[in-house]
Each structure stands twice: as structure tokens, then as C-alpha cells.
Amino acid sequence: MSEHRPLLARRLRLWHLVAFDALVAAGAAAAHVSFLYVTDSEPSYSGPMWFGWLIALLSTVPLAVRRLWPMPVLVVLLVGSAVSTALNATREPWIPVACALYIVALAGQRPVAPLVATLGTLAVTIGLNVVLTPQESFWDMPISMLVFVAVVMIATWTSGRAVEARRSYATRSAQQLAHSAVNDERLRIARELHDIVAHSMSLIAVKAGIANHIADQRPEEARDALRVIESTSRSTLNEMRQILGVLRSETSDLAPAPGLSGLPELAERARHAGVSVTMTAPAEPLPSGLELSVYRIVQEALTNVVKHAGPVSCTVDVTASGQEVRISVVDSGPGGTPGSGHGLIGMRERVMMYGGTFSAGPAPAGGFAVSASLPYSA
Structure with a gap:
């Protein structure tokens, strides 16, 4: 039962984070929908409202599952944000995309594919914007926003990779410490076993040789040697039981360490x-x-x-x-x-x-x- 508790705790923590992402995605979706109704001096969305709602949801809702499927969520958000920006249906610097890109970087993905996909989508979006709204200057909104978005994406990726590197280093350090602790404990047990067995077996071997040598001529001395062997054997068995009891976590009825x-x-x-x-x-x-x-x-x-x-x-x-x-x-x-x-x-x-x-x-x-x-x- 206890072996499953860490796994259960990790799963509960994951679903807590997914629930938090769902709340963020809902807030982002509400913001994107509100952008459809903005009519100010900047170019505004002029397409069918149902389509505006569709791309607004496409640009935000997948954010809720970014921790479950990082790369697919990034691709979907890139498509939704590109279309939304090209049709002037958004006024934010691709925050959902940045959130998804951070998780991709944190997962240790290779940098080439996600960065090329993100920056390539930005380039396509700029091209679509110029084609669809040729009356705008290249540095007018939302083109200037896209340049800022590119900087945000690179900074987000760099931050995610830095955090991932720090976590990997911490994990490796913990594994090395655990490995070192296991080796130290193995050496300690080996020393204890060697000291117990070597001392007792040396004494037993000496006394057994004496008993064998004088068994016929001096049987009384041979019996004394056998009594020493018996006493030493019993003492050694008790010490061995003590060590095995500690290894098995049987802490009751153990003699104190010598x-x-x-x-x-x-x-x-x-x-x-x-x-x-x-x-x-x-x-x-x-x-x-x-x-x-x-x-x-x-x-x-x-x-x-x-x-x-x-x-x-x-x-x-x-x-x-x-x-x-x-x-x-x-x-x-x-x-x-x-x-x-x-x-x-x-x-x-x-x-x-x-x-x-x-x-x-x-x-x-x-x-x-x-x-x-x-x-x-x-």
C-alpha cells in the first residue's frame, strides 16, 4: 500500500495543476471572446461572429491540457493564434502559446522543432496579415505585436530550459547521494560481517586444530577446545542474528551493539x-x-x-x-x-x-x- 502512495500523490498533484490550467484557459477564452467586440482605432475583427468564437476557443481552451499533451497543445494553439492574429481577432501577445511552449521546454523536448514551429507560425501570420490587410504599415499593430511575441517566445523557451536543467541537476544529485548512501551502508555491513566472522572463525579454526592434534593423547584438553568452539559459535550466531534482525527492521529483542x-x-x-x-x-x-x-x-x-x-x-x-x-x-x-x-x-x-x-x-x-x-x- 505504501509503495502506491507516492504515485497517487503525484497523480493528485498533476490533476490539481490541470484544474488550475483549466481556470486559466477559461479566463483566456473569455478575454479572447471579448476582443471580438472591441471597436476602437485599431483594425478590428469583421468576420462572422460564430467563426470568431471558434478561433477564440481554439486559441485558448487547449491550454487546459498542456501538461498532458504538451506538443499537440502547442501546435493547436499556434494555429488558432495565427488565424486569430491575422484576422485581428485578438489583442494579446500569444500568452496561451507562451504557456504551452514553457511546458514543452520543461519536458526536455529538443529545441529545434518547437522553436521553428513557433517562429515559423509567426512568419506565416505576418504574411497573412500583410496579404489580408495591405493598408497597414509593416510596423503598425498587430505587426509590432508579433515582433514582441517573438521575443516573448524565445524568453519563455529559455526560461523553461533553465528550469528543466536545474531540476535535472537536482535529480541527478539526489540519485548520486542515494547511491553513495547505499554504498556506504553496504561497506558498513561488509565490515561488520567481516569482523564478526573473521574473528570467530579464526578462533574456531585454531581450537579445532588443537583439538584434532591432541584428541588421543590429551582428551581433556581437546574437550576444553571443543567447549571454546561451542561458546564462540553460539556468540557468533547471536551477533549474526542481531545484524540480520536490523537489516529486516526487526528492532525488538535485539542486544545492544558491542x-x-x-x-x-x-x-x-x-x-x-x-x-x-x-x-x-x-x-x-x-x-x-x-x-x-x-x-x-x-x-x-x-x-x-x-x-x-x-x-x-x-x-x-x-x-x-x-x-x-x-x-x-x-x-x-x-x-x-x-x-x-x-x-x-x-x-x-x-x-x-x-x-x-x-x-x-x-x-x-x-x-x-x-x-x-x-x-x-x-
């Missing part, structure tokens, strides 16, 4: 994988989005330690000063660069979202170091 309070659990998981983790973290809360980024950066850094450094010691230091939060993860492994996965890219992207700084590489004293600084307002 933050600083979840860092000790990350350290404990790494210890189960054989990494000796020493961790310090701030006690005061941080903005929720920032806490999630800190959590994911530490999670990915520990995942890389488990995957690439093995059972080594690791120091995790998270400090907050009220203006920025600093993250340092240093291990005592061989110091090689992690593989070509998306972990370091994801950490760097999270830091850049806050305009911070990020570095990762071999530490001077040996091992591998990850350092990040994320500014924020307390």
Missing part, C-alpha cells in the same frame, strides 16, 4: 586461543558509535594476532582523553605483515570515518603493532 564492556570477553577469547593478552580500557562510556568502532578495531587486531602470530603475548591499550580515543595493540610475534585480507582495510575505514589516524606494521622492538586515534566530542 562496545567497551565487551573488550574483556575479546581478551578472554584470545587467551583461549593461546594468546596471552594484557588489556587496559577506559571505565567511562563513549558515544555508542565510537564504542562499536573501538570494539571492532580491537577485535580485528586480536584476530590477526591469533591467525598470524600464534600463541604469543599481546598488549591491548585503549585510552580516552575526552577529545580522542587511542588504541594500541602490540604483539610479540615474528612481526610479519598480515595477509592480503580486508582486516586492515576495514580498520582503516573505521578510523577514517572519524577523521582519525591509523597505522599498522612491524614494531621497532619486534612483533606487530596496530595504532589508531579517533577524535570525538565528549
Whole structure:
């Protein structure tokens, strides 16, 4: 139902505009009919009154549907206005034609056909006027009016094209913003999935290898490894359900996003994988989005330690000063660069979202170091 509301709103707005055009057309028709009865010093209409009424209506009434059929309405109004002007049955500078031409320009029509049709009709009208009323000077009314009409038509077309160009630019900008928002959301979801799956699967793979290696000689240690695998799997499934629930807009019964309070659990998981983790973290809360980024950066850094450094010691230091939060993860492994996965890219992207700084590489004293600084307002 909600998908049809924008279409219904556009249709209602269109018919409101058509109703407004109908009122304008009625006013223009009344004015044109009144011109038939004008008898002043200027040349006046001298033909049959029924024919005068016919061309008056032909020159105005189609204006009511100019938004529905722009080009056909323009052609009909051009014919009616040309005949009306040539027979001295009008005293206005082709206002209905200008209104129709504006809509044609606004619809993005190519300029050649409508402009040639309009200006060509003006030329034919001038010729008819000279033939039908040869006693007039070329610059007497309505010839001088036709010159003014030509200027009005060109100005109307230019205005319509300018408005159409501005609307097209606004539409393209909105589409680009929407496309950018979709890409940003896709990257955010990809980072979340990578951080959750990579960390958990790395720990599961390490513990599964240990369990397989010592299953016969030390079954009790193998069972401990299997319990870690079970616990990690359950935790990962819960996080996956949380993300899927958000994507499906199922906002009820969702756990809060992980933050600083979840860092000790990350350290404990790494210890189960054989990494000796020493961790310090701030006690005061941080903005929720920032806490999630800190959590994911530490999670990915520990995942890389488990995957690439093995059972080594690791120091995790998270400090907050009220203006920025600093993250340092240093291990005592061989110091090689992690593989070509998306972990370091994801950490760097999270830091850049806050305009911070990020570095990762071999530490001077040996091992591998990850350092990040994320500014924020307390």
C-alpha cells in the first residue's frame, strides 16, 4: 500500500495543476471572446461572429491540457493564434502559446522543432496579415505585436530550459547521494560481517586444530577446545542474528551493539586461543558509535594476532582523553605483515570515518603493532 502512495500523490498533484490550467484557459477564452467586440482605432475583427468564437476557443481552451499533451497543445494553439492574429481577432501577445511552449521546454523536448514551429507560425501570420490587410504599415499593430511575441517566445523557451536543467541537476544529485548512501551502508555491513566472522572463525579454526592434534593423547584438553568452539559459535550466531534482525527492521529483542564492556570477553577469547593478552580500557562510556568502532578495531587486531602470530603475548591499550580515543595493540610475534585480507582495510575505514589516524606494521622492538586515534566530542 505504501509503495502506491507516492504515485497517487503525484497523480493528485498533476490533476490539481490541470484544474488550475483549466481556470486559466477559461479566463483566456473569455478575454479572447471579448476582443471580438472591441471597436476602437485599431483594425478590428469583421468576420462572422460564430467563426470568431471558434478561433477564440481554439486559441485558448487547449491550454487546459498542456501538461498532458504538451506538443499537440502547442501546435493547436499556434494555429488558432495565427488565424486569430491575422484576422485581428485578438489583442494579446500569444500568452496561451507562451504557456504551452514553457511546458514543452520543461519536458526536455529538443529545441529545434518547437522553436521553428513557433517562429515559423509567426512568419506565416505576418504574411497573412500583410496579404489580408495591405493598408497597414509593416510596423503598425498587430505587426509590432508579433515582433514582441517573438521575443516573448524565445524568453519563455529559455526560461523553461533553465528550469528543466536545474531540476535535472537536482535529480541527478539526489540519485548520486542515494547511491553513495547505499554504498556506504553496504561497506558498513561488509565490515561488520567481516569482523564478526573473521574473528570467530579464526578462533574456531585454531581450537579445532588443537583439538584434532591432541584428541588421543590429551582428551581433556581437546574437550576444553571443543567447549571454546561451542561458546564462540553460539556468540557468533547471536551477533549474526542481531545484524540480520536490523537489516529486516526487526528492532525488538535485539542486544545492544558491542562496545567497551565487551573488550574483556575479546581478551578472554584470545587467551583461549593461546594468546596471552594484557588489556587496559577506559571505565567511562563513549558515544555508542565510537564504542562499536573501538570494539571492532580491537577485535580485528586480536584476530590477526591469533591467525598470524600464534600463541604469543599481546598488549591491548585503549585510552580516552575526552577529545580522542587511542588504541594500541602490540604483539610479540615474528612481526610479519598480515595477509592480503580486508582486516586492515576495514580498520582503516573505521578510523577514517572519524577523521582519525591509523597505522599498522612491524614494531621497532619486534612483533606487530596496530595504532589508531579517533577524535570525538565528549
